[in-house]
Amino acid sequence: MxxxxxxxxxxxxxxxxxxxCGNSLGLQPRAAADFLQRELDSWRDRGVEGWWGGPEGGWLGYHRRLQEGLAAIVGARPDEVVAANALTVNLHLMMVTFFRPQGQRRKIIMERGAFPSDQHAVHSQLRYHGLDPEHDLIEVGPRPGQTTIDTAEIVAAIESAGDELALVLWSGIQYYTGQFFDLPAIAAAGRGVGATVGFDLAHAAGNVPLSLHDWDCDFAVWCNYKYLNGGPGAPGGLFVHERYADRPDLPRFAGWWGHRESDRFLMKPEFHPASGAAGWQLSTAPVLGLAPLLASLPLFARAGGxxxxxxxxxxxxxxxxxxxxxxxxxxxxxxxxxxxxxxxxxxxxxxxxxxxxxxxxxxxxxxxxxxxxxxxxxxxxxxxxxxxxxxxxxxxxxxxxxxxxxxxxxxx
The missing domain is CATH 3.90.1150.10 (Aspartate Aminotransferase, domain 1)
Incomplete structure (x- = not known):
């Protein structure tokens, strides 16, 4: 401890x-103020030159300072994760890429009573594609009299949807009941019917051990201000499996911070995504918002992982x-x-x-x-x-x- x-x-x-209340907002690490002050000092002393000068070479590659720590916590490879955007923004970005309804394969499955933000995102994505949540959203909930959902029933619902299922979107831990779902079983069932698989780990990241790479899910999103102690409104996190690391052909909503670093500042209109999860960044890295994570993430390693x-x-x-x-x-x-x-x-x-x-x-x-x-x-x-x-x-x-x-x- x-x-x-x-x-x-x-x-x-x-x-x-x-x-x-760490499931809502984690406590402030004592070192957070020092990391934040260091960037404030760099801004004060260097102005715009803080992007390429100062501690650890400046702010241009700031997200890379967090990748190893985040990867260890969610069971991924460093290039598969990035701290950027916000949780629901990342969820929308992931669905733009990984929810591609075609023909009869157009349904999404999720747990009934998922966090409202997930429900809002899923409903709006379905409607964006001209689909109807009443028909194209499958929700699985507890049996009458129960408060948790049996894994076998989740798997059965996925298998029953079969080739009508485009996306399995499931929570790591149910925010309301605290249920920790069997994510490898859910991922395997989703892959088994040919659907893409994504997880919302808002209440799981930093709470329970995860193995996103080995579970072979396609993507995951989370927030960094709960168990990861990144501070109120801290930028979110996202995982994209390495098989998509160098796929510029994938549909995505692009932003310039997701452009590869080698020619980002040539300011050309063509978008060439950075390799890995970093290619789903949008706007300039929020340095002051990310700084407290540099204080928090090493504590997980110090605690033994x-x-x-x-x-x-x-x-x-x-x-x-x-x-x-x-x-x-x-x-x-x-x-x-x-x-x-x-x-x-x-x-x-x-x-x-x-x-x-x-x-x-x-x-x-x-x-x-x-x-x-x-x-x-x-x-x-x-x-x-x-x-x-x-x-x-x-x-x-x-x-x-x-x-x-x-x-x-x-x-x-």
Missing amino acids: LRHEFHIPEGPDGHPHLYF MEALRARSRELTARLYAELQALSGVKLLTGSDPEQRGAQVSVYVPGHRPDLERELSALGLICDYRQDNLEGSAGGVLRLAPAPLYNTAEEVARVPELLERALHPIRS
């Missing part, structure tokens, strides 16, 4: 908050799960199988409590509350994420007491 490498928000009693963090995460999450199971008046939406959850436990709370998040913060616990989206429900859901880089077992043990005080104030 590298808790001492992060700033922990101060709680109402002057002690650190119990911060269980994703497998070591996963082991610690399983311990923390298992303890939190057991503590919350014993709490009266709530229901756990996250599954009991450690293999099918990451660093998140989602707790259903009866009765809509829009002020519950603030009440808990006043007691010293920062977590995430969402009005429940289950049919026929009038409650809400608390999402608690014990991030293994900075949360402790002692903090986990205190969570039920604070929840009890907020949920049952009369009994307390």
